[in-house]
Amino acid sequence: MLWRAILYSVQEGLLALWRTKLVSLLSVGTIAISFAVLGLFLLVGVNVGALTEGYGDGPTLHIFLVDEITDEQREALLGRLRGDELVSDVAFVGKQEAAARFRALFPDEAGLLEVLERNPLPASFEVGLRDERRGDAGAVDELVDSLHGLPGVESVRYDRQWVETLDAAAAGITYAGLVLGGLLILAAIVTAANIIKINIMARREEIEIMRLVGAEGVYVRGPFIVGGLVQGLLASVLAVLAMLAVFHAGAAYLGLLRIEMLEGLRLRFLPLWMVALLLAGGLVVGLLASLLSFGRAGRA
Numbered sequence: 001m002l003w004r005a006i007l008y009s010v011q012e013g014l015l016a017l018w019r020t021k022l023v024s025l026l027s028v029g030t031i032a033i034s035f036a037v038l039g040l041f042l043l044v045g046v047n048v049g050a051l052t053e054g055y056g057d058g059p060t061l062h063i064f065l066v067d068e069i070t071d072e073q074r075e076a077l078l079g080r081l082r083g084d085e086l087v088s089d090v091a092f093v094g095k096q097e098a099a100a101r102f103r104a105l106f107p108d109e110a111g112l113l114e115v116l117e118r119n120p121l122p123a124s125f126e127v128g129l130r131d132e133r134r135g136d137a138g139a140v141d142e143l144v145d146s147l148h149g150l151p152g153v154e155s156v157r158y159d160r161q162w163v164e165t166l167d168a169a170a171a172g173i174t175y176a177g178l179v180l181g182g183l184l185i186l187a188a189i190v191t192a193a194n195i196i197k198i199n200i201m202a203r204r205e206e207i208e209i210m211r212l213v214g215a216e217g218v219y220v221r222g223p224f225i226v227g228g229l230v231q232g233l234l235a236s237v238l239a240v241l242a243m244l245a246v247f248h249a250g251a252a253y254l255g256l257l258r259i260e261m262l263e264g265l266r267l268r269f270l271p272l273w274m275v276a277l278l279l280a281g282g283l284v285v286g287l288l289a290s291l292l293s294f295g296r297a298g299r300a
Contacts, residue, residue, distance in 0.1 A: 017227050020198075024231060027192040031235035031285055032242070034184035035278055039243045039270065041177020046268055048170035061127035061144070062157045067095075069123070069152035077152060081127055086143055089128040095119045122154055185285060192231060192289035196224055225290045232286020236279045244269065 017024045063081075065074070074092075081090045093101075098121040129140065140158065147156045251267045270278075 017230060023195050023198065024227075027195040027289075028231050028235045028238065030191045031185075031188040031232060031282065032238040034181060034188040034285075035236050035239035035282060036242045037184055038177055038181025039239055039274075039278055040246060041173055041181060042274060043243060043247060043270055045170045045174035045177065046270060048173060060129055060158060061140075063125040063127065063147060064122045064154045064157070065124060065152050066154045067122065073152035077125070077150060080150070081125060084143060086129055086139060087127055088130045091126045091128075093124045093126055095121055095123050098123065185281075188235075189285055189289050189292065192228065192286065193292040196228060196290055196293035224293065225287065228286035228288075228290025228293075229283055230286070232282040232284070232289070233279065234282075235285075236282025239282075240275055240278060 063077070065077075078090060078092070081087050096119070099119050102121060144156050144158050147153055247267065247269050
Protein backbone atom coordinates (compact mmCIF):
# COMPACT_ATOMS: atom_id res chain seq x y z
CA MET A 1 0.00 0.00 0.00
CA LEU A 2 1.20 3.46 -0.86
CA TRP A 3 0.32 4.91 2.52
CA ARG A 4 2.44 2.26 4.23
CA ALA A 5 5.38 3.13 2.01
CA ILE A 6 4.92 6.82 2.80
CA LEU A 7 4.69 6.12 6.54
CA TYR A 8 7.81 3.95 6.39
CA SER A 9 9.68 6.63 4.45
CA VAL A 10 8.75 9.33 6.96
CA GLN A 11 9.72 7.21 9.96
CA GLU A 12 13.00 6.04 8.49
CA GLY A 13 13.83 9.46 7.07
CA LEU A 14 13.36 11.21 10.42
CA LEU A 15 15.25 8.44 12.22
CA ALA A 16 18.16 8.78 9.79
CA LEU A 17 18.28 12.53 10.37
CA TRP A 18 18.40 11.97 14.12
CA ARG A 19 21.18 9.40 13.79
CA THR A 20 23.28 11.82 11.72
CA LYS A 21 22.09 15.01 13.41
CA LEU A 22 25.44 16.81 13.34
CA VAL A 23 25.94 16.21 9.62
CA SER A 24 22.29 17.01 8.94
CA LEU A 25 22.62 20.30 10.85
CA LEU A 26 25.53 21.21 8.58
CA SER A 27 23.32 20.62 5.56
CA VAL A 28 20.43 22.60 7.09
CA GLY A 29 22.74 25.46 8.01
CA THR A 30 24.20 25.67 4.52
CA ILE A 31 20.77 25.85 2.90
CA ALA A 32 19.49 28.29 5.53
CA ILE A 33 22.38 30.70 4.97
CA SER A 34 21.74 30.64 1.22
CA PHE A 35 18.04 31.45 1.61
CA ALA A 36 18.74 34.06 4.30
CA VAL A 37 21.13 35.92 1.99
CA LEU A 38 18.60 35.82 -0.83
CA GLY A 39 15.80 36.93 1.49
CA LEU A 40 17.77 39.82 2.98
CA PHE A 41 18.54 41.20 -0.48
CA LEU A 42 14.85 40.95 -1.34
CA LEU A 43 13.99 42.63 1.97
CA VAL A 44 16.25 45.59 1.24
CA GLY A 45 14.84 45.89 -2.27
CA VAL A 46 11.26 45.89 -0.97
CA ASN A 47 11.97 48.68 1.50
CA VAL A 48 13.93 50.83 -0.94
CA GLY A 49 10.91 50.52 -3.21
CA ALA A 50 8.69 51.59 -0.30
CA LEU A 51 10.89 54.65 0.17
CA THR A 52 10.35 55.68 -3.44
CA GLU A 53 6.59 55.30 -2.97
CA GLY A 54 6.80 57.65 -0.01
CA TYR A 55 8.59 60.23 -2.13
CA GLY A 56 6.02 59.79 -4.85
CA ASP A 57 3.24 60.82 -2.48
CA GLY A 58 4.88 64.12 -1.47
CA PRO A 59 6.00 67.26 -3.28
CA THR A 60 8.22 66.43 -6.23
CA LEU A 61 9.06 69.87 -7.58
CA HIS A 62 11.09 72.42 -5.62
CA ILE A 63 11.52 75.97 -6.91
CA PHE A 64 14.17 77.91 -5.01
CA LEU A 65 13.84 81.69 -4.99
CA VAL A 66 16.45 84.43 -4.95
CA ASP A 67 16.62 86.51 -1.78
CA GLU A 68 15.83 89.67 -3.75
CA ILE A 69 12.53 88.41 -5.12
CA THR A 70 9.77 90.99 -4.93
CA ASP A 71 6.23 90.37 -3.75
CA GLU A 72 4.98 90.95 -7.29
CA GLN A 73 7.38 88.37 -8.71
CA ARG A 74 6.45 85.84 -6.05
CA GLU A 75 2.71 86.32 -6.64
CA ALA A 76 3.22 86.08 -10.41
CA LEU A 77 5.11 82.82 -10.02
CA LEU A 78 2.47 81.48 -7.66
CA GLY A 79 -0.26 82.30 -10.18
CA ARG A 80 1.76 80.66 -12.95
CA LEU A 81 2.05 77.44 -10.94
CA ARG A 82 -1.58 77.30 -9.81
CA GLY A 83 -2.73 77.79 -13.35
CA ASP A 84 -0.75 74.86 -14.72
CA GLU A 85 -2.75 71.70 -15.40
CA LEU A 86 0.05 69.50 -14.03
CA VAL A 87 0.04 71.14 -10.60
CA SER A 88 -2.19 69.85 -7.80
CA ASP A 89 -0.99 72.06 -4.93
CA VAL A 90 1.63 74.67 -4.10
CA ALA A 91 3.18 75.40 -0.69
CA PHE A 92 5.47 78.34 0.13
CA VAL A 93 8.44 77.63 2.38
CA GLY A 94 10.00 80.77 3.85
CA LYS A 95 13.63 81.19 4.84
CA GLN A 96 12.89 80.70 8.52
CA GLU A 97 10.95 77.51 7.89
CA ALA A 98 13.78 76.25 5.67
CA ALA A 99 16.21 76.89 8.54
CA ALA A 100 13.95 75.02 10.96
CA ARG A 101 13.83 72.05 8.62
CA PHE A 102 17.62 72.10 8.31
CA ARG A 103 17.99 72.00 12.09
CA ALA A 104 15.57 69.06 12.30
CA LEU A 105 17.25 67.09 9.52
CA PHE A 106 20.83 67.85 10.58
CA PRO A 107 20.82 68.53 14.33
CA ASP A 108 24.58 68.07 14.58
CA GLU A 109 25.13 70.85 12.02
CA ALA A 110 22.48 73.23 13.34
CA GLY A 111 25.16 75.40 14.95
CA LEU A 112 26.37 76.45 11.50
CA LEU A 113 23.31 78.64 11.06
CA GLU A 114 23.99 80.39 14.35
CA VAL A 115 27.52 81.51 13.44
CA LEU A 116 26.47 82.96 10.08
CA GLU A 117 25.41 86.57 9.90
CA ARG A 118 22.40 85.76 7.75
CA ASN A 119 20.31 82.76 6.87
CA PRO A 120 21.82 81.30 3.66
CA LEU A 121 18.88 78.98 2.95
CA PRO A 122 16.56 80.22 0.19
CA ALA A 123 12.79 80.44 0.29
CA SER A 124 11.05 78.04 -2.07
CA PHE A 125 7.83 76.73 -3.51
CA GLU A 126 7.05 73.04 -3.03
CA VAL A 127 4.84 71.86 -5.87
CA GLY A 128 2.76 68.70 -5.91
CA LEU A 129 1.90 67.13 -9.25
CA ARG A 130 -1.41 65.54 -10.15
CA ASP A 131 -1.34 61.76 -9.80
CA GLU A 132 -2.72 61.17 -13.27
CA ARG A 133 -0.02 63.37 -14.85
CA ARG A 134 2.92 62.48 -12.62
CA GLY A 135 4.08 59.79 -15.00
CA ASP A 136 4.07 62.11 -18.03
CA ALA A 137 7.82 62.72 -18.02
CA GLY A 138 7.77 64.88 -21.15
CA ALA A 139 5.16 67.28 -19.80
CA VAL A 140 6.88 67.54 -16.42
CA ASP A 141 10.26 68.20 -18.03
CA GLU A 142 8.64 70.89 -20.16
CA LEU A 143 7.24 72.52 -17.01
CA VAL A 144 10.63 72.41 -15.32
CA ASP A 145 12.34 73.96 -18.34
CA SER A 146 9.74 76.73 -18.50
CA LEU A 147 10.42 77.70 -14.89
CA HIS A 148 14.13 78.16 -15.34
CA GLY A 149 15.05 81.79 -15.85
CA LEU A 150 11.76 83.25 -14.63
CA PRO A 151 12.12 86.42 -12.55
CA GLY A 152 12.90 85.57 -8.94
CA VAL A 153 13.74 81.89 -9.62
CA GLU A 154 17.21 80.81 -8.57
CA SER A 155 16.98 77.09 -9.41
CA VAL A 156 14.50 74.26 -9.92
CA ARG A 157 14.91 70.74 -8.60
CA TYR A 158 12.68 67.89 -9.66
CA ASP A 159 12.70 64.80 -7.46
CA ARG A 160 11.90 62.41 -10.29
CA GLN A 161 15.61 61.84 -10.92
CA TRP A 162 16.08 60.95 -7.27
CA VAL A 163 13.09 58.61 -7.32
CA GLU A 164 14.34 56.97 -10.50
CA THR A 165 17.74 56.50 -8.89
CA LEU A 166 16.11 54.80 -5.90
CA ASP A 167 14.01 52.62 -8.20
CA ALA A 168 17.13 51.59 -10.09
CA ALA A 169 18.90 50.87 -6.81
CA ALA A 170 15.99 48.72 -5.62
CA ALA A 171 16.01 46.75 -8.88
CA GLY A 172 19.80 46.38 -8.76
CA ILE A 173 19.71 45.12 -5.17
CA THR A 174 16.99 42.62 -6.04
CA TYR A 175 18.84 41.32 -9.10
CA ALA A 176 22.11 41.08 -7.18
CA GLY A 177 20.33 39.13 -4.46
CA LEU A 178 18.81 36.76 -7.00
CA VAL A 179 22.19 36.10 -8.61
CA LEU A 180 24.14 35.73 -5.37
CA GLY A 181 21.36 33.80 -3.66
CA GLY A 182 21.00 31.54 -6.68
CA LEU A 183 24.72 30.72 -6.66
CA LEU A 184 24.64 30.02 -2.93
CA ILE A 185 21.56 27.83 -3.32
CA LEU A 186 23.30 25.82 -6.05
CA ALA A 187 26.25 25.37 -3.72
CA ALA A 188 23.85 24.36 -0.95
CA ILE A 189 22.24 21.74 -3.20
CA VAL A 190 25.63 20.21 -3.95
CA THR A 191 26.62 20.29 -0.27
CA ALA A 192 23.35 18.73 0.87
CA ALA A 193 23.54 16.14 -1.90
CA ASN A 194 27.03 15.09 -0.81
CA ILE A 195 25.88 14.81 2.81
CA ILE A 196 22.90 12.65 1.82
CA LYS A 197 25.24 10.63 -0.39
CA ILE A 198 27.35 9.85 2.67
CA ASN A 199 24.25 8.54 4.43
CA ILE A 200 23.39 6.42 1.40
CA MET A 201 26.89 4.95 1.24
CA ALA A 202 26.74 4.18 4.96
CA ARG A 203 23.56 2.18 4.37
CA ARG A 204 24.68 0.63 1.08
CA GLU A 205 24.56 -2.93 2.36
CA GLU A 206 21.08 -2.41 3.79
CA ILE A 207 19.92 -0.95 0.46
CA GLU A 208 21.35 -3.92 -1.45
CA ILE A 209 19.55 -6.36 0.83
CA MET A 210 16.26 -4.51 0.35
CA ARG A 211 16.71 -4.72 -3.42
CA LEU A 212 17.53 -8.42 -3.29
CA VAL A 213 14.32 -9.17 -1.40
CA GLY A 214 12.33 -7.20 -3.96
CA ALA A 215 11.59 -4.01 -2.03
CA GLU A 216 9.90 -1.38 -4.18
CA GLY A 217 11.85 1.72 -5.10
CA VAL A 218 9.78 3.92 -2.82
CA TYR A 219 11.00 1.94 0.21
CA VAL A 220 14.61 2.42 -0.88
CA ARG A 221 14.54 6.03 -2.00
CA GLY A 222 11.67 7.29 0.14
CA PRO A 223 13.57 7.82 3.43
CA PHE A 224 16.28 9.83 1.70
CA ILE A 225 13.75 11.95 -0.15
CA VAL A 226 11.88 12.62 3.09
CA GLY A 227 15.17 13.50 4.78
CA GLY A 228 16.01 15.97 2.01
CA LEU A 229 12.55 17.55 2.16
CA VAL A 230 12.72 17.93 5.95
CA GLN A 231 16.18 19.49 5.78
CA GLY A 232 15.12 21.92 3.06
CA LEU A 233 11.94 22.97 4.85
CA LEU A 234 13.69 23.36 8.20
CA ALA A 235 16.41 25.43 6.53
CA SER A 236 13.95 27.78 4.84
CA VAL A 237 12.00 28.22 8.10
CA LEU A 238 15.23 29.10 9.92
CA ALA A 239 16.10 31.55 7.15
CA VAL A 240 12.73 33.31 7.47
CA LEU A 241 13.10 33.49 11.27
CA ALA A 242 16.58 34.98 10.88
CA MET A 243 15.22 37.55 8.44
CA LEU A 244 12.47 38.45 10.91
CA ALA A 245 15.06 39.01 13.62
CA VAL A 246 17.16 41.21 11.35
CA PHE A 247 14.06 43.10 10.21
CA HIS A 248 12.91 43.94 13.74
CA ALA A 249 16.44 44.83 14.85
CA GLY A 250 16.86 47.12 11.84
CA ALA A 251 13.50 48.79 12.45
CA ALA A 252 14.39 49.41 16.10
CA TYR A 253 17.79 50.83 15.14
CA LEU A 254 16.32 53.22 12.57
CA GLY A 255 13.76 54.29 15.16
CA LEU A 256 16.57 55.23 17.56
CA LEU A 257 18.30 57.27 14.85
CA ARG A 258 15.19 59.44 14.41
CA ILE A 259 16.01 60.47 10.85
CA GLU A 260 13.26 62.88 9.80
CA MET A 261 13.27 61.91 6.13
CA LEU A 262 12.55 58.30 7.21
CA GLU A 263 9.93 59.08 9.83
CA GLY A 264 7.05 58.53 7.41
CA LEU A 265 8.54 55.25 6.17
CA ARG A 266 7.14 52.07 7.67
CA LEU A 267 9.56 49.24 7.07
CA ARG A 268 7.95 46.29 5.34
CA PHE A 269 8.69 42.63 5.72
CA LEU A 270 8.51 40.41 2.67
CA PRO A 271 4.96 39.90 1.37
CA LEU A 272 3.39 36.56 2.15
CA TRP A 273 3.79 35.28 -1.38
CA MET A 274 7.56 35.82 -1.19
CA VAL A 275 7.73 34.04 2.17
CA ALA A 276 5.72 31.17 0.68
CA LEU A 277 8.13 30.98 -2.26
CA LEU A 278 11.11 30.83 0.10
CA LEU A 279 9.51 27.99 2.05
CA ALA A 280 8.60 26.16 -1.15
CA GLY A 281 12.12 26.79 -2.41
CA GLY A 282 13.52 25.02 0.62
CA LEU A 283 11.43 21.96 -0.19
CA VAL A 284 12.60 22.04 -3.80
CA VAL A 285 16.25 22.34 -2.78
CA GLY A 286 15.90 19.42 -0.38
CA LEU A 287 14.18 17.32 -3.03
CA LEU A 288 16.81 18.12 -5.67
CA ALA A 289 19.62 17.35 -3.25
CA SER A 290 18.15 13.94 -2.36
CA LEU A 291 17.49 13.03 -5.99
CA LEU A 292 20.96 14.16 -7.02
CA SER A 293 22.62 12.20 -4.22
CA PHE A 294 20.69 9.04 -5.02
CA GLY A 295 21.48 9.44 -8.69
CA ARG A 296 25.15 9.36 -7.80
CA ALA A 297 25.21 6.76 -5.07
CA GLY A 298 21.91 4.93 -5.10
CA ARG A 299 22.95 2.58 -7.90
CA ALA A 300 26.35 1.82 -6.45
